Amino acid sequence: MKKSTRRVAFSASLVLAATGVVGISLPVAHAATVNLTMVAADYPGDGKTQQAQWDGLSKAFAAANPGITMTVNVVSWDVIDDKVKTLIATGKTPDIVNKGDYSAPAAAGLLYKASEMVSASTLADIVPTFLNNSMYNGTAYAVPDLASARALFYNKDILKKAGVTKLPTTYDELITVLSKIKAKNPGVYGYAVPMGPEEAQAEFAIWAGGNGGRMYDYTAKKWTINSPANIGAMTFLKKLNDLKYIEPNPAKCDRTACAQTLFAAGKAAFINGSVFLPAWLKANGGAGINLGSGAFVHGPGQEAVTLGVQDYFTAYKANGHQAEIQKFMDFLYQPANYADFLTAAGGFIPATKSAGAVAAKDPALAPFIALLPKAIFYPGDIATFPAVKGALQTSVGLAITGNPTKVLGDIQKKALAAK
Amino acid sequence: MATGSIRRGRFGALPWIGPAVVLILVMVVWPAIEMIRTSLHEIDQTGIAKGWNGISNYRTLIHNPDLPQTLVRTLIWVSVVVSLTVLISLPVAQILHGKFPGRKVVRYSIIIPWAASVVMTATIWRWILDGFYGILNRILQDVGVLKDPIDWLGNPNSAFVFLMVVAIFVSVPFTTYVILAGLTTVPEDILEASSIDGANGWKRYKEITFPLLRSALLVSAVINLINVFNSFPIIWAMTGGGPGYSTDTTTTLAYKISFRDQDIGQSAAMATVNFAIILIFISIFLKVSKWRETSE
Amino acid sequence: MTMAGSSRKRFTGRKVSLTISGWVIGAVFILPYLYMLITALKPKAEITKIPIDYLPSKWTWANFTEVWHVLPLAGYLKSSFLVAFAATLVVLIFAVPAAYYVARNKFRGRTAFLMLVLITQMFSPTALVVGIFREMIKFHLVDTYFSLILIYGAFNMAFSIWILSSFFASIPVEIEEAAWIDGASRIGTLRRVILPLAMPGLVTAFIFTFIAAWNEYVIALTLMSSPQREPLTVGLTSLIGQYQIQWNYLFAGSLIAIIPVVILFASIEKYLVGGLTAGSVK
Numbered sequence: 001m002k003k004s005t006r007r008v009a010f011s012a013s014l015v016l017a018a019t020g021v022v023g024i025s026l027p028v029a030h031a032a033t034v035n036l037t038m039v040a041a042d043y044p045g046d047g048k049t050q051q052a053q054w055d056g057l058s059k060a061f062a063a064a065n066p067g068i069t070m071t072v073n074v075v076s077w078d079v080i081d082d083k084v085k086t087l088i089a090t091g092k093t094p095d096i097v098n099k100g101d102y103s104a105p106a107a108a109g110l111l112y113k114a115s116e117m118v119s120a121s122t123l124a125d126i127v128p129t130f131l132n133n134s135m136y137n138g139t140a141y142a143v144p145d146l147a148s149a150r151a152l153f154y155n156k157d158i159l160k161k162a163g164v165t166k167l168p169t170t171y172d173e174l175i176t177v178l179s180k181i182k183a184k185n186p187g188v189y190g191y192a193v194p195m196g197p198e199e200a201q202a203e204f205a206i207w208a209g210g211n212g213g214r215m216y217d218y219t220a221k222k223w224t225i226n227s228p229a230n231i232g233a234m235t236f237l238k239k240l241n242d243l244k245y246i247e248p249n250p251a252k253c254d255r256t257a258c259a260q261t262l263f264a265a266g267k268a269a270f271i272n273g274s275v276f277l278p279a280w281l282k283a284n285g286g287a288g289i290n291l292g293s294g295a296f297v298h299g300p301g302q303e304a305v306t307l308g309v310q311d312y313f314t315a316y317k318a319n320g321h322q323a324e325i326q327k328f329m330d331f332l333y334q335p336a337n338y339a340d341f342l343t344a345a346g347g348f349i350p351a352t353k354s355a356g357a358v359a360a361k362d363p364a365l366a367p368f369i370a371l372l373p374k375a376i377f378y379p380g381d382i383a384t385f386p387a388v389k390g391a392l393q394t395s396v397g398l399a400i401t402g403n404p405t406k407v408l409g410d411i412q413k414k415a416l417a418a419k
Numbered sequence: 420m421a422t423g424s425i426r427r428g429r430f431g432a433l434p435w436i437g438p439a440v441v442l443i444l445v446m447v448v449w450p451a452i453e454m455i456r457t458s459l460h461e462i463d464q465t466g467i468a469k470g471w472n473g474i475s476n477y478r479t480l481i482h483n484p485d486l487p488q489t490l491v492r493t494l495i496w497v498s499v500v501v502s503l504t505v506l507i508s509l510p511v512a513q514i515l516h517g518k519f520p521g522r523k524v525v526r527y528s529i530i531i532p533w534a535a536s537v538v539m540t541a542t543i544w545r546w547i548l549d550g551f552y553g554i555l556n557r558i559l560q561d562v563g564v565l566k567d568p569i570d571w572l573g574n575p576n577s578a579f580v581f582l583m584v585v586a587i588f589v590s591v592p593f594t595t596y597v598i599l600a601g602l603t604t605v606p607e608d609i610l611e612a613s614s615i616d617g618a619n620g621w622k623r624y625k626e627i628t629f630p631l632l633r634s635a636l637l638v639s640a641v642i643n644l645i646n647v648f649n650s651f652p653i654i655w656a657m658t659g660g661g662p663g664y665s666t667d668t669t670t671t672l673a674y675k676i677s678f679r680d681q682d683i684g685q686s687a688a689m690a691t692v693n694f695a696i697i698l699i700f701i702s703i704f705l706k707v708s709k710w711r712e713t714s715e
Numbered sequence: 716m717t718m719a720g721s722s723r724k725r726f727t728g729r730k731v732s733l734t735i736s737g738w739v740i741g742a743v744f745i746l747p748y749l750y751m752l753i754t755a756l757k758p759k760a761e762i763t764k765i766p767i768d769y770l771p772s773k774w775t776w777a778n779f780t781e782v783w784h785v786l787p788l789a790g791y792l793k794s795s796f797l798v799a800f801a802a803t804l805v806v807l808i809f810a811v812p813a814a815y816y817v818a819r820n821k822f823r824g825r826t827a828f829l830m831l832v833l834i835t836q837m838f839s840p841t842a843l844v845v846g847i848f849r850e851m852i853k854f855h856l857v858d859t860y861f862s863l864i865l866i867y868g869a870f871n872m873a874f875s876i877w878i879l880s881s882f883f884a885s886i887p888v889e890i891e892e893a894a895w896i897d898g899a900s901r902i903g904t905l906r907r908v909i910l911p912l913a914m915p916g917l918v919t920a921f922i923f924t925f926i927a928a929w930n931e932y933v934i935a936l937t938l939m940s941s942p943q944r945e946p947l948t949v950g951l952t953s954l955i956g957q958y959q960i961q962w963n964y965l966f967a968g969s970l971i972a973i974i975p976v977v978i979l980f981a982s983i984e985k986y987l988v989g990g991l992t993a994g995s996v997k
Contacts (some may be wrong), residue, residue, distance in 0.1 A: 076953045079936070086940040089848075090857045197659050248550065249573030251662035256960055257763070262551060265765040283959065285760030390679030398663045410484065414680060417479075419463055435816030436828055439809040439872055446869030447835045450846025457845060511740055519734040525741035527981050531748055534976035536930045536948055539969040543751045552767040554750060560766075568766070592744065596987060642874070649839035652932070670842070683845070690842050697837050 034324045038072045039087065040098035041080045041311070043146075043345035050074050053344035061331050068324050093318035095325050102134065102142035102312045103381050112315040114140035116322055118329045125333065125352045130310050133377050142312035143329065144351040146342060149368040149375055150206060150307045152297070153273040155266060156290040158185050162269075167294045169304065171236055174297045178245040181269045190245035192268035193237060194259035195397030196252050201378070201389045204396050206272050206307045207233040209376045211299035215388065216379035223388060223415035226408035232299060234396075234404035241400045251397025264289065272296065274309075275368050276347050293367060306368075308375030310351065387418035451694070458687035476684040480692065483685070485664040485672065492579070493648070493668040497700065500583050501643045504590040505636060511591060512598035513624075533592040541656035544585045548572055548657075575665035578658050582666060585653050590646065594639040601635025602628070637708055644704060648697050669693050748973070755779070755966035762962045778967040785964050788971065790943055791950035796975070798863045798935075798946055799928040805868030806875045806924045807917060814879035815905060819888070836873035840866060841933045848937050858940045867928040875920035882916030883909065918986035922979075929976055947972045 042049050054072035062069050073094075075083050080099050087094055088110070105111050114134060115123060123131075123143075130144035154167070159177075162184040168174040178190035195203055205215065213229030216222070224230070240246050247268065253259055260277065262268040264286025271277075273293075281289055295304040315325045331337060335354055342350055342359075349368055350356045359365045379385050391414040399407035461472035480486065515526055532540055547555050550570025559565040572578045605628050613623050651670050654660055660667035660675060667675065673693060677686030754762055755778055757771040782788055817825060840847065847866060848857075856862035886909060894904045910917070932948040939945050945953075951968045954961040980987075 073942075075942070076955075079953065082936065083940050086857060086937070089852055090855075090940075197661060249570050249662065252570070252573045252658070258551070261763045262765070265551075265763070267551070267765055280959070283759070285764060287760075384681075387679075387681035390675075390681060394661065394675060394679050395663045397661075401662075418681065419461075432816055432820065432822045432824065432828075434812070436813040439813040439876065440828065440831065442805075442809055442865070442869045443831060443835050443872055445850075446847075446866055447838055447843070448831075449850055450843040451838060453846030453849055454843055514733060514736050514740060517733045517737070519730060519737050521734070521741075522737060525737050526984065527977065528741040528745040530977060530980045530984070531973065532744055534926060534980055535748065535973045536932070536969065538932060538948065538952070539751075539966075539972075540747065542969075543747050543754070543966070546754065547747065547750060551765045552763045554767055554769070557766050557769070588744075588747075600987075645837050645839075649842060651839075651841055673842070687845065693842060694837065698834070701833075701837060 033067055033069060034321055035069045035071065036096070036321055036324055036328060037094045038070065038096040038098065039080065039084055039094045040072055040074050041077050041100070042074050043348070050344045053340055057332065057337060057340065060337075061328055064331065065327055068327065070328060088316075088318075093316045095316060095319055095321050096328070097314050097316070098145055098311065099314075100309075100311045101380060101386075102314045103136055103383060103385070105314060105316070106136035106141035107383060110316055110318065111141045112317055112322055112325065114143050117143055117313065117315045117325060118333065119326060122330050122333045125354055127351055127353055127356060129308075129372065129375070130351050133308075133310055133380065134312060135381055142314045144310045145313050146345060146348040146351050147308055147310035147372075148275045148348050149309075149371050150202070150272050150274050150296075151293045151368060151371060152270060152295060153263070153277055154270050154292045154294070155263070155268070156292045158188055158266070158269040159292075161185055167292075168297050169295070170297060171299055175240075175243075175245075178240065178243070178269075182243075182245060185269070187267065189247045189262065189268045191240060191270040192253070192259040192262045193240070193246045193250045193272075193400070194253050194255040195250040195400060196254035196258060197393040198254035198256060199393075200396050201392040202255075202307055202309070203272060204230075204234075204392055205376060205378065206296060206305070207237060209305040209307065210296050210302060211236070212302040214376065216382055216385075218379075223384075223412060225388070225392075225415050226405070226412040229299070231404050231408055234399040234408060236299070237400045238404055246400075250400050251395075253397075260284070260286075275349065275365065278364065279347055295371065304374065306371040306375045308372060308377050310377070384415065384418040388415045391415065454687050455691050458684060458691045460684060462683040462687075472684065476688040477692075479682070479685045480688045483676075485667070489664065489667050489669055489672050492666070493670075493696070496579075496583065496586075496668050497644065497648050500586045500590065500647045501640060503583075504587050504594050504643055504647075505640055507587065508591050508594035508598055508639070509632075512595045512602060515595065515599055516602045529592050529595060531592075532589050533596075537589055537650075538652040538656050540589055541585060541653045544581070544588075545572065545657045548581055572658050573662065575662065579666050582654055582657055585657065586647060586650060589653070590643050594643060597639040597642075598632060598635050601632045605631050640708075641701065641704065644700055645697060648693075648700065669696065748970070751966050752970055755963060755970055757963065759961070759963045775963070778963045779971070782964040782967045782971070785961070786950055786954070786968065787942065788947075788950070788968060791945060791947040792972075792975070794860070794944055794950075795929055795946040795948075795972075798860055798867065799925045801860070801864040802867035802871070802928040803921050803924045805864060806871050806920060809868065810872055810875040810879055810920060811905075811910070811917075814876045815883050815909065817876070818880040818883035832873045832876050835870075836877070838870070840870050840931065844933055844937055847934060851938055857938055858944065859938075860944065862938050863928075863931075863935060863946075866934055867924065867931060871920075871924040871927050874923055878919050878923075879913065879916050882913050886912050915986045918983050922983065922987060925979070926976065 038054075040050065040054060042051075051072070051074040054074060058070035058072055077100075084094070084097055084099070093110075102111065114131070126144060130147055131140055134140045134142040134144055152167070158181060159165075162177070162180040164177050164180055168177045174191075181188065181190045193203060194200070208214065208230040211229045211233035213227050213233055214224060217224045237246070237250075241250060247253055247258070247262060259268070259271055260273070260280060261284070263271045263273075264281050264284050266286075266289060278291060281287065281291070296306065298304045313329065315322075315329070332341065333352060338350070338352060338355055339358075342348060342355065347364065349365060349372070350359050356369065360369050378389070382388075388411070391411045395407060395411060457468075458476050459472060459474070461469045461475070463469055511529075515522065515529070547553055548571040550556065550568055550573055553568070553571070555571065556565065556568035560568065569577070571581055609627055610623060613627060648668075649670055650668075651674065654666060654668060654671045655674070658666045660671040664672070664675070669689060670693060673686050673689035676689055677683050753770060756774050756776065758773055758775050761768060761771060813828075816822075817828065851857045851862050854862075856865075890908060890912070891904050894908045895901075899907065930948060931946075932952075935946050936949045936952075939949060942950075947968075951965060951972070954965045954968070
């Protein structure tokens, strides 16, 4: 849900910045019809874009609200950050944006508050955990659209062949299980650990979290990348690497092109996967994998966690369409419409209590929803998080193949220096 | 080379070179100055300039622990890729200059890497070299050279070697064409005369052909120096400069500093230093090759 | 070959080895793209099969037809062609007079001008993307073809002036003088006498700019925000999504994008060799 980094492009953060020009765009004069615009990132769904779903919703909304029209532009995750920044920079600020972060525009004072975006009743229906992750300086500046969580996925056939009947829960149990798997399944890696740039920060958060480690200490207001717990988690992974229980060169192994591909080919027994992994496997040659899922392992004296990731709707003040935006957002969060949105997005965890109650009965989603109370989230509300995330993506994988203390220490230095 | 024998117009050179100069100044020089200015500002990570910062960004850059090895690697990258490109293109051009059945088809096929987008060329090479589903491993295993697959791009050393191979692969076509063009200026009658005099092939090449190729080689070397130094897509699409920073050049490092570390000021400083480096590269090169003699 | 038939045997031996090495070279450069073609013909699930198969189990030609619907590929092609041709036109219109004047005249500022050309040759647009973006905002040119055309034109100006002026200088000035005596104007001479002779040089500048513009990625990505105005390079990478990478379509689309350039290239190849000659001998 964060922006992918595979693409060859210059960041627009760099680019946009360029725009001291962003400046003031004047509210559009009072026209008879208000034309709302929205830019939305494209969730995977069933492989088609979500444009059709948004077009349908826009039409229905316009029919129900004379005097307001709605145009939604669906763009890929890879370019949405650049697109939005470009639009703002050129004075074509959209009214609503649907993507994976909010803190930068919130800090720049460009956004309506969540309480201005939706009515009180809609706001009350949002799951509090998710709304709490939408704060900037104590005020919610975004409305969560949906969330995902990670779980431990495994290949039942491989475990069966190795005679493993019970999922490991601790570090020691995991080592035992992996050694059995290695003995009985030549050519199969025990655990696919994608520490390549694509998603290294997620993998790090999960392993560190299972050892009681976090990226950021909210009490001390300080980054804690090289905390003993985090170093301990990476040292454990290094041990797995030395024992050759994980794929070679984890620091280069990206989630999609490497780890999930290995898992789809039946070459890996375990993987930390997101809610959408089952659907992904079906589309990418892993339809035959006998899939099981459970909780992550944890370090000594710790408890299992999951990583929660959520995305957001944000509303921009530039065009002054607060009333119209609220009408649209409330329309979108009406149960039937919101259910359509979730279906088109494909297999995510809803952000509203009402839809959550329905989803809890879905066997595919239920395990994830059960994990959510123990979910840790990225410190996305901390202004320097993007820089820390970037530093993690570049180098944290080297902690597994090199010296964990030094690698995490270097990242910590970068985190503290980030402005 | 200016003959100076032509009537001057009323406005002198202006109407002739003015438009080109204006376009270059506005579209190239202006952004360049903007970049240097940025490198002297404090920029926060959303990109908002927070005022003058003196050389502080440069100081940060100098203390960047990944800079020294990246500089060394950049030096190796540019010198190896450019020299091997030229060395390989010389015989390739010689062969394509000869007449043989199918020469046209061969000439067209050598155009493809030049005409294809470098990003895509790098992507297909990444595919070929992949440690799990790469075709190179499959072939080497099938012919019995390898027992287990090798992750060619996972090890910093082999990764860097293959990056250079691909950089040479995409640079040879252009270079070959420049040399091929140079070869057409070698007068056939001189070659024939000397062959009648009994000079053997190598001697003929060394004494007649090669000196005539000198300026073709200079042109291609300079253009390659610039392109290879600025080359971004090959490294980015194949290794992302990784694992860690182990296959970065200064060009990809500048990108990583801004995109991953979100330090726009330091990145602009790196880009400015990059320009200084290429300037030094080119001037040394031109000096060594006594460029002026041939160009004036 | 007009070699004296003194040793017929040696001649054929050489020809065979020449032919073989020629074909080997051709193979080396075409094989990766052949592999791209084979990959583009695989069903999606087979593209990352471990270990990989040499050939598709099912030749999925549909990848090449579907990619036109998955993406607005025709629109991308149109954008790319339009921008590349227009940028090339800009280069020729601006570079021809400058190169001609420099080749024929000594004037104050000539050295400064040549330095400007040489130095600007060293900048890549990628390195200057921040500055370019800021400037385009100032001129209200973000998300317009015009911005790309001007930028590609400007960044390829240096090489074109370089090649063209060498070319003009190699045309004997007497030819022009003859035309003036016949009463032709200076511009008229340039158009009717010099340009036809300089055709290979023009072709070289044309193809060099065209390919640079056709393949440029970073600037286009930064400046263009409307899907209908995106060029091919940017449009194709939208297949690399966050959750899915549509490798089959990506490779198919890339191959489609290569074809027009290779055809263009092949059709003017013989001029190209002549044009680069001029650049390399004074």
